[in-house]
Amino acid sequence: MYKKIIGFLLFFVSMNTFADDGYRLWLKYDLISNKQQRESYAHFTKFIVANTQHEIIKVATDELKSGLQGLLGKQVSVLSTSKNAGGIVLQLSKNQALNDEGFTIINQNGNVVVSGNTEKGILYGTFELLRSIQTGKSLANIFITSNPKIKLRMLNHWDNPLGTIERGYAGSSLWKWYELPENIDPRYKDYARANASIGINATVVNNVNASARFMTKEYLLKVKALADVFRPYGIQIFLSVNFAAPKILKGAKTSDPLDPQVRAWWQAKTKEIYSIIPDFGGYLVKANSEGEPGPQDFGRTHADGANMLAEALKPFTGVVIWRAFVYKPSSKDDPKGDRYKEAYNDFKPLDGQFDRKVIVQVKNGPIDFQAREPFHPLFGAMPKTPLAMEFQITQEYLGFSTNLVYLAPLFKECLESDTYVKGKGSTVAKVVDGSLHDYNLTAIAGVANTGSDRNWTGHFMSQANWYAFGRLAWNHELSSAQIADEWTKMTLMQDEKAVKTVTNILLASRENYVNFTTPLGLHHIMGQGIHYGPEPWLERSARPDWASAYYHRADSVGLGFDRTKKGTEALLLYAPEVQNQWNDPNKTPLPYLLWFHHVGWKTKLSTGNTLWDELCTRYYTGLASVKEMRQQWSSVKSNVDKEIFEDVAGRLAVQEREAIWWRDACVLYFQQYSKMPIPAPFPKPERSLEEVKTLVETYQLR
Amino acid sequence: MYKKIIGFLLFFVSMNTFADDGYRLWLKYDLISNKQQRESYAHFTKFIVANTQHEIIKVATDELKSGLQGLLGKQVSVLSTSKNAGGIVLQLSKNQALNDEGFTIINQNGNVVVSGNTEKGILYGTFELLRSIQTGKSLANIFITSNPKIKLRMLNHWDNPLGTIERGYAGSSLWKWYELPENIDPRYKDYARANASIGINATVVNNVNASARFMTKEYLLKVKALADVFRPYGIQIFLSVNFAAPKILKGAKTSDPLDPQVRAWWQAKTKEIYSIIPDFGGYLVKANSEGEPGPQDFGRTHADGANMLAEALKPFTGVVIWRAFVYKPSSKDDPKGDRYKEAYNDFKPLDGQFDRKVIVQVKNGPIDFQAREPFHPLFGAMPKTPLAMEFQITQEYLGFSTNLVYLAPLFKECLESDTYVKGKGSTVAKVVDGSLHDYNLTAIAGVANTGSDRNWTGHFMSQANWYAFGRLAWNHELSSAQIADEWTKMTLMQDEKAVKTVTNILLASRENYVNFTTPLGLHHIMGQGIHYGPEPWLERSARPDWASAYYHRADSVGLGFDRTKKGTEALLLYAPEVQNQWNDPNKTPLPYLLWFHHVGWKTKLSTGNTLWDELCTRYYTGLASVKEMRQQWSSVKSNVDKEIFEDVAGRLAVQEREAIWWRDACVLYFQQYSKMPIPAPFPKPERSLEEVKTLVETYQLR
Structure with a gap:
């Protein structure tokens, strides 16, 4: 009898042994092969205590259950309360060391206690706990306190309404606009899970070259359907807006930001959006750039445009993220003309003129997501304006989906660059996390590399770039090596030698590509x-x-x-200490040499x-x-x-x-x-x- | 001990019970739940006898093995010879009742014998045998003889080199051109399996609005990599060609088909293609249509253009498929002007002028893949020219991937239409299968609805349209109902009542959509x-x-x-008997009424x-x-x-x-x-x- 059952089950197992198609990302939860290790974790995972009434805690608990079932091969039940030891306790705290999204994990009275001042904090702590198990860390003396350094940790999707993705190399858009709002692709939830697991808490679902259709009720209802899926994972939706939307949608005769009819239109539209999506995040705007409409079409400034939207958002929690990626055509014949300087020249004079609800989003470098760029001269140059970092995760200039390029070193190189604007140590990271100029509205965005390909990112190894962006957005002090190690262990293997080989591949890959x-x-x-x-x-x-x-x-x-004084003078946009690094061709570090000389x-x-x-x-x-x-x-x-x-x-x-x-x-x-x-x-x-x-x-x- | 093993296996099973994402199409091979039925099949599946040295037989055997393992839950071994009874024998025959691709399945000396005059015939018979089991037919007295009625049974992919699909609603292209030829997506093989299972034996992998890049060596090597995957499944690759390729690729100063340099270029290019892909199928051409280049750009005719390509193909087995979808702008103010007549007027005069290697491919109706069209007036009007049928499987005008529309009734309505050109019974099907005018070069094409979406077709139920196209291409006499029944049983369920409900939905769906x-x-x-x-x-x-x-x-x-004599006279393009059906508004069947009156x-x-x-x-x-x-x-x-x-x-x-x-x-x-x-x-x-x-x-x- 037993033999027969075993035979049948063995057959079933053999039928179901599928090849790994990469869909599960770093949330694989395969059984830990080391039995001793499984048993050591079993000591601390006898039950889960959680208040699953709250939708975020419900999500955290579900993830924990399925994670533990996979990793340890055991069903763990969820209790609303317990006095026993040996379990995991998810609980709210009032801990002054934590910010709104921070968490602690501590082994207390024989239980592993995950706590945060908010449910979101507990959610992030839960994923951290799972990561600890996935990467083989002991829970015996676990003690982690973690706060995100940046408030808005965002993905920017350059996804078009018809399903194509601008600069996307992993299939078509994840968002099936024709099918929404009625049909909910199960993938939306897995997208949200993956993001929550690395602390991403905001997403802009449409291309910055924006269709005005996203401002119509028809589309807002579709966006709401996504927002409803993402909300329990702590993810807010933002929309890219077409600055000419009032005119395109026939709500006004112009889109001039100083026109009262236009201002009224945006106010009414914003109110409508919040009636549909109460936790709407706000607007992302590409204006007067590469042919997109903007306030300069009407003789107004970027600040005029941004502030009009900020006014419309005033009754609500949302913010305006205004991109600084602008460059007027500059001629090769003008000896001082240089695209390098354009955004700086346009935005620097506006410092101090933006509403408090406005963030200016600046690409990491002055040109456009090259394999290596000096940090953007705007970082440090606008002390009165919160600046968001815009990185590109999709490999537009880095070999699409046919090149293995691990981007953490590129991100880190920029974040660790010193602007010197408030003396040594005034890193770009400190500009972006608000600590240098005391902004409390902070943001970092990554242009997503996700698409409908089964493995999400086209190149399997590019999953590591999505992962790395999220981890650095949470804590830019993590090292590229640590992130590579985590990702490899969670996604590929545990074997130490193999992990070392893979992380070596990852860590060298960007410099190889540059070369x-x-x-x-x-x-x-x-x-x-x-x-x-x-x-x-x-x-x-x-x-x-x-x-x-x-x-x-x-x-x-x-x-x-030549961007020195003898050339276009772009180098003069930086602090003197930075100029000194790059001014002399004999002393300029080789990676930057031909950028300036x-x-x-x-x-x-x-x-x-x-x-x-x-x-x-x-x-x-x-x-x-x-x-x-x-x-x-x-x-x-x-x-x-x-x-x-x-x-x-x-x-x-x-x-x-x-x-x-x-x-x-x-x-x-x-x-x-x-x-x-x-x-x-x-x-x-x-x-x-x-x-x-x-x-x-x-x-x-x- | 046993209990422990069972526990572990049960756990493994629970980990692996995945939701069905539709990827397996109609080749699901889930275990037959009825034990008695399984056992009855087990009597005939004790072993497989096959010569797996041949790559096609190898493929057939592998499919049979995995199919039987799934359906019956048993491993079946493959022998090169056996004198026992109770097995499946795949063998070559010399059977005059069979054409090159036909097969018989017969229960002989206690074995189920699948035979064909070629390995391809055996492959198709193997899939028929699996289908018999999947749809619950008895093998005890199985006796099937089947020959495809049409020689080239093709999919046309309107897939662009950058991965988008013109009129595609199921994600992006299956073909990852950037990654080819080195990286072979496992999906290519599953695509080939699915097609082979329904008798499709040719595929045009690129859009008829063709990029000249497919004529370069760089791309031919990529195409070869696909051809190598498809070959063991009996599928030939064709390419859509850009008629201006000689000029675009700088091989000639013009693309005039009568220019010797141009003719020499195509001859050399064709020779190169065959050196890379020895079983290359030939060229598909959209010329002088919707802005595409063509022979008329040089004052030449479609026949001049097609014959030039035929000349280049002369040393090889390939053919030219030349599309008749042309229509010059016709003005609403011209009382006789009517797009309905354009292709007829362009092509009818060329009948008899085409090389024997040329097929003219005609859309089912005179306008463009509408939810209902009268049959195209060219069918029956070109007795000296093989005409291929072009159906559209992708739902360009039929509600994309958000509308359930089963297309077999649409395909059948056209195929069963009577042209009356050689008296009653001169159906469109008989034109296309060559029996009416004695063509032996015959073809039917379906514009594919496949894409990178996990379930291949966007709308899950649209899988039935891919299936139905293949089945009708093989045998246009199959009924819509039979095909719906087969597909539903193979893909969804066995329960009779549920099957009936689903087939009712399918069969009514197209008329609902029209309404x-x-x-x-x-x-x-x-x-x-x-x-x-x-x-x-x-x-x-x-x-x-x-x-x-x-x-x-x-x-x-x-x-x-009004397309009668009083109107544009389009109706006069048909045989008198057809005119009589549609001439009098009081007698015209309502489905066609406003087409003509x-x-x-x-x-x-x-x-x-x-x-x-x-x-x-x-x-x-x-x-x-x-x-x-x-x-x-x-x-x-x-x-x-x-x-x-x-x-x-x-x-x-x-x-x-x-x-x-x-x-x-x-x-x-x-x-x-x-x-x-x-x-x-x-x-x-x-x-x-x-x-x-x-x-x-x-x-x-x-």
Whole structure:
């Protein structure tokens, strides 16, 4: 009898052993294979005490139950109260060390107590507790106190109403607008779970190049359906707004922010939104940028526009997030013209003029999400205005979904940059978290890399970038290595050696990518329009500052963009200490060299090589590092699910092909100017520049 | 000990009971719950005899093994030979009753013998055998002989290189061009399995609005990677070509099909393709249509263009499929001008001029995939040219992924239409299958409804349309009901009552959709551009024949498009017997009435109602039928997996909202012309025409 049952169950098990398709992200909750470890956790997980009347606590409890069932293979029951020891207690506290979303986890009277001053704090603590188990930490003496350093930790989705995603590389939009509000894709909930688990508490669901349709009742009801799913996970919805919405939707004859009819329209619309979504987060605005409408269409300033929306939001809790990503066409012939300076010149004079409900959202660098950029000169330059950080998680300029690039080092490099505006230690992070200039309204946004692909992010390893963004948004002091270690253990494996190999791959990946695409401070030399592959030879575009030559300035003398006093003076936007770092080409750190200097081909660099030789060396060793990544990944084959292994291996093979392509394109193109040979020991590219150009053109055909 | 094992396995089972996300399509292979039935099949499935050296037989055997493991819960081993009885034997035959792809299944000497003259025949027979088990048929006296009636049974994917799908409503493209050829998505194989299971043997992977990039080596290598996955499933790859490719890719100074350089380019390119993909199927061409380049750009004919490609294909097995979907802008002011006639006028004169390797592909109706169209007048009109049928599976004009519309009745209605060109019984099906005019090169194409959505087709029930297309392509004599029954049993449930309910929903769904959108022969009054929702008030568009008023011709007198001798004379394109069916407004079947006649609002129809009253009745009862579908679906809740049930229920709720919208839009708009009241017992719409217009505009904002 038993044997028969076992046989049947074994059969059932064999039917259900599916390949891991990556859908579960870092919330896998697979059974911990080490029995001893399982038993040690079992001591502290005999029951859960929680008040599941509250929807957020209900969510936390459900997650805990399913997490423990998976990790430990045991059903844990939930009690409303208990005097026993050995359980997990979720409880509200009044702890002055905690802010609204903070939590503590402490082993107290034999119970693991997760507490926060709010239910959201308890939710975040619950995920932290699960993470502790997932990463193999002991609960015996657990003692964690954690507060998020930044108030709004947001994803920005550049998702269009018809389901495409601007700069998305993981399928189509998660939001099925045609089906909403009646049909609720189960995936919405899993999206919310994943975000809550890393502390993300806000999401902008539509593209900053915004359709006015999101301001109609028809669409607000769809947005409400999403908001209802997200609310128990502590996530607020924001909307990107089309500044011309009053006119487009025929609510006013103009969209002039100083027009009373326009102001009344926004006030009424905002009231309507709050009647539908009571915890609506607010507006995100891209105005007067890349063809979008804005207050400057009517001779008004960005502050005029933002303040009008702030006025409409005054009766409510919502805020205005106004993007600083603006740049008027600047000519290559104007010796001082430089896209680098545009946002600064537009926004710096407005400091102090924004309403208290306005945050200005600034991209990490002055150009546009390049593989490496100096920090944006606006950070530190607007002490009277809260500045939000805008990072890009989706890999628009970082190889789409075919390149493994772990972004925590890029994020950290920017956050740890010192603006020096209030002396040494005035880091960008302190600007963004409000501590430097005493803002209490703080925000950090990541342009999402999620899509409808089964594994959410296209490249499986890009899941780590979503994860890293959330973790750094919560605590920017976490190290890239720690985050990589956590993610790898939660998502891939526990084996120490394999974890080390994978984290090594992750940690080196961004510098590898820089080396084979834009080493030494090169930037913006990628294929135009789609931003795929190299196109250093692009000399003309619809706008001069969309062309590659505008940025690399290669000529017979040398390479790089002089932004010093002798050049466009962009460097002068920074504090003197920063200028000192980057002012002298002989002292400028190599990663930033060509951002600020036009350097002679034969100039000796700190490596001992000439610029030309060093440039070639970077391209060749960048490619070699991709080959090395492939070898490292192969070495963990036995530790990884077959489907995931093959998928990553396949993408790494594509990455190698693309790295060769970048190398060949760039060394052959720049060689036309340097007129120098490829240095030993590197072999010449096997194809001609014309062949590479043809290849790039292929990918730009309609 | 046993108890412990059972406990652990039970736990594992509970961890793995996933909701059914629809990914497995009709190849679910869930365990047959009836034990007796399982045992009866077990008698005939003790082993499999097959020569798995051949890649196609290997695939057939693997499918059979996993199918039987799922359905019967038993492992079946594969032998190369056996003298025992009680097994399944896959073997080659020399059977004159079978064509190249046909098969027989027969119970012989105690074995179920699946045989074909080719390995492909055996593959199709294997899927037929599995289908027999899935639908509960006895194997005791099984005796099936089946030959496909049409040679090329194709899917046409309107998938763009960047991953979007023109008229796709199920996510993004299945083909990950950036990742190919190195990374092979496991989904490619499941796509091939699904197609092979319904006899589809060809696929065009790129949009007919074609990018020239598919003619480059870079992309051909990607296409080859797909072809390699599809080959063992008997599926050939075709490519849509951009007629201007020689010029775009700089292979010639022109793309004039009579230019020797151009002809040489296509010959060399074709040779290159066959060196990469030896079983390449051929070219699909949309030329001189909707802005695409073509031979007419150089004063040449469609035949000139097609024959040039045929010449290039001459050394190989491939063919040219040339689309007849062309229509020059026709003015509403020209009393005889009618888009209905355009393709006929362009192609009919070319009959006899096409190379033997050319097939002309004609859409089922003369306009463009409307919910109901008369059959295309070219069918039967080109006796010297093989004509392929082009159906649309994706629901461009049939409610995207929010409307349940089972398309087999639409396909059948066209296939069974009688052209009378060689007397009674000269059906469209006989034109397409080559029997009427003795073509041996025959083809039928379906514009695919597949995408990256987990369940492949967006609306779960639209899986039935992919299935039905394949089944009808194989055998157009199958009934809509039989196909619905098969699909439902394979995909949803076995319970007879529930099966009946679901097939009733399916079978009524297309007529329901016609009723609430375009009853009585109305057509092309949907929202412009995106083709979503109603827009009968569209009087002007970029082209006159893109506007709704061009088609409905509502005025104070009546409604409908007079295509008789007194009108545009489009009806004269048909055989006299067909003209007789549709010539007299008093005798024209109501479904086609307004396709051919301008009918007075107060004209009495065969129903006893005036046109106006009948029109309103259709819109109101059409909506009522959607409510009824929702009730019917609710009644099978206990028979359906929860996730699938909720998804379909949610989409049906959307469909009801859209049906109200269509009804309100159309009765309110046409009422402006009829000046008559909504007839009893129907209540007036609750909103104004202006309100509906605003709603439609919302969905057309950028």
